[in-house]
Amino acid sequence: MNKTLLSAVTGVTVLGMLASPSSAAGAAAARTPELRQEDALARFEHQEIVWHGCRTGPDDAAGKRLDAAGARCAALTIPLDYANPDGRTIKVAISRLKATAPGRRRGVLLINPGGPGVPGLSQVLLGPAVPGIAARYDLIGMDPRFVGRSAVASVGCRWNTGTFVRSAGPSRDTFDEAAALMRRLAAGCAGSDHGMLPHASTRNTARDMDVVRAALGAPKLSYLGVSYGTYLGAVYLRMFPDRADRFVLDSAVDPGAYGPGLLRPAGPAMEAALRNWAAWAAHRRDHPHLGATAAHRRDRPHLGATAGRVLATVDEIARSAGRRPLRVGSYRVDAHLLPYVLAVQLADDGKEAYAGLAADVALLRDAARGARVVPTASLDRLLKDALTSAGEGFDRAGTPVLCADRAASRDPDAYFRDIQAHRAGEPLFGPMTRDLSPCAFWPAAPAEPPTDVRTDAPALIVGAAGDPWTPHVGQRAMRRALSGARMITLRGAYRHGVFLAAGAPCVDTAVTRYLVDGVLPATNTTCARNGATGG
Template identity: 35%
Template sequence: MRTVLSMALAAMAVVSATAGVADAATAASGASVQWGACPADVTKPGLQCSTIEVPLDYRRPDGRKIEVAISRLASQNPAKRRGVLLVNQGGPGETGLRWPADLRDGPGGGAKLPQSVLDSYDIIGFDPRGVGHSTPVTCDLTQEQQVRGNIPPYARDAADVVKQSEAAKAVARQCATSSSAWMLPYVTTANTARDMDQIREALGEPKISYDGYSYGTYLGAVYTTLFPQRSDRIILDSSLGPGGLDYDAMRLWGPGFQERFPDFAEYAAAQPGHPLGTTPAQVTAKFNQLADLYDRHPVPGLDGAAFRLVSFSLLYNNKAFPKMVNFLVGVDPSQPPAAAAKQSNDAPAADNNNTISSFFYVTCGDSSWPTSLPGYQLNVAVDRARYPMFGAAGSNVGPCAYWPSKPVEPKVRITGDGPSNVLMMQNLRDPATPLAGALKTRAAFGNRARMVTVDGGGHGVYLVGQANTCASDAVTGYLANGRLPAHDEFCAAE
């Protein structure tokens, strides 16, 4: 207890000190934003863009500067305008300039941001430091490395962990020798939160409201912890734990996949005309059979790790369930080729170097990661036994184990200090940010937060997830009218 208490007090002292540094930097800023046209790859009706300069290192606010690109979807109703709503779709590594317009138009063809919210705020998007049209980072990733992505491959045994460690070391070396290596220690969640406060200052706003998804929940939690009195209405949708996207969070992908898969199995069993099975148990058995098959007999472009990773991504949203049925049928060698859902390889591969590189910069810069290879091998063995569908992926070793720089400051400790102004939204069965992590963040916030839990599956609740009137009304009611629930609530499935 003594050690834990000492660490907590030290973390609280760091939060106070770093907030003070940010305050000084903000006070020195006074630049107004000059809105203009957006870059060609961002242009959407009504969207304006600009850039601001922020300190690379907030401990030295007068030192080197970098750029942060911002966008605005202005309220068209001045009489109802409350202020600004910063939005973040997650990542880390995802661009954000288009996100205000995407929310207005309905992300992924889904529900649209209600007019009451559009009237109440200027919706502000931004490319976080290191990303997109902000000063970007790179690890000079090859196309093969980009295809591997930022999630470690499912490890069948200890030898697979050793093999992955070599690939992880290569990525870490490339990040350390890249043209943006000078940014390595400073592309962190805490500094991005400080950038958000610089955006607030540049816009001339006393407070900001915020709507963050996935990793964006951790960014929002850090912001409202560092700047509680500058936080207006805070929405955290599909929350990470209070430690952010660290090794513990990645290990939750195993149980997250296992808890979410029954939703798909039930859906698939009810669909006619495919050979996956007519009961959830049969569908689950078919999945496990195919995973084992590709573990033992990989083919060009598809092994067991890739099979599981594609399946994991298709569990994010119920709308992807038909694609998952087609995928499983298409890779089943017992089916005739005509039944397979073939994917064309003619289209040029997307350049995801910046997205994946910035993911590593943030996740490795935020946390101190385990460095023991035998430790990773043990965790992989444990998680593969407990959560055989995907457990041996999140627990596998990644570039952060070999990162060339250490975190420059302790993590911001999420606490209940501040106004009660945080609304958390969470599905019961989220594969990417499972309920277990969200409950820890909810506990850390104490009376600052309320959490609305939804009897649903998938990653994302408001606008991006399965439609649920109860959940949507909770968010819209808070953003537009300030109705924060008096206590935690539960929304039944619809």
């Protein structure tokens, strides 16, 4: 996975059930149609930007990398509530890496890595990987409101865990355990300033982007967004179509499903990605894209001679974790956590990632059989981030965004019925993707209803046909909503994030051509990693 563009998979881990916005949110919509109070916003849009070095201290490795690349950073003042621009203000942090060919500069390109909750300042480091794009655009990174350097002390979730994503497990008792955890996590966010929580929304982040555009003196904004960033980009296209230039949406979410229930349809796609990995792990010589040398096959842990046997090994691990937590070093991997551990690693279908997952599954199998095991370095990082507050913990920043964007059902029984209805077809991942989230117990209602993103503004949508996190059916829903867009689907790929990450020249070339020359494909197309295309 391209770690520059896709900072973390955990940023997309959202779940729950969709529900209609609360009546309070509907009432708020009447007073906030688009909130474009030109005169009141002028002081924000024309503020002077004071650029400075990005490093904040000797331990700021990210800032050091930005400074070494020649980037500069700044903080802009924005309204907390765009319906009351004369009221309270907050700050958003931005970074800029100037176009390498000033004489051919086209404008500014803002890059969002997804999430919600993932900082964006470091995204300008993408520049050397895309020299043609970096020549034409000032690359802009932004930590969205309440995230990273744009964080506000009184907003956020005080958790001793990195993510709220858990499976409901195999029974009603384990479901009740998961619900109790979500209630505790929501309470950990309840200490926040409740008056600020409703303003964490994607609509407000889109408004912030437009203030950044105006303050930079750019008549239009170009954009590259991944995962959740595709929804943010679509919201901007809907709200500010005349200010949008060239927009690329990579691994698009279903705009009608986005919110606490974003992952609800993802169970079948995750199961399909697991089967794809199992075929690789079984040493199938005819496996497309992921063939390996005989030496590589000998190095793989033996998990089964066929894909079915490999999946049976995973089932064995799941049954054991359902009886008692697996001891993995100092960690405990139970039925709530196991599906998350697998799903996170299925976001990358490259050989190295698949080999890492195979090693971790072999380790979990040994733990299920009673052996004392020590986690691999990558598994240790994953478990530390998921189970403690020591890791990045993007969900601690992203949960207020999800809960501000769309209200969630507050009926635990409705979630349990949905899980049971789909358990046979989605036995491993369905209880995770359909489980409830802290939004089911959230202390503040959304200030506005979700955005209907339908617009004819042009855009380029790219994604993998087998994406386990934002399934292709949702990518197609985004394409239908954006009637002026074109879509490129990478066949035979089971990964999340394709531009510069999938080794697919057909995608990389099309994205670069659109951003540099403004040329969209004539029609929606499919292509393979080897470059073969189809209609």
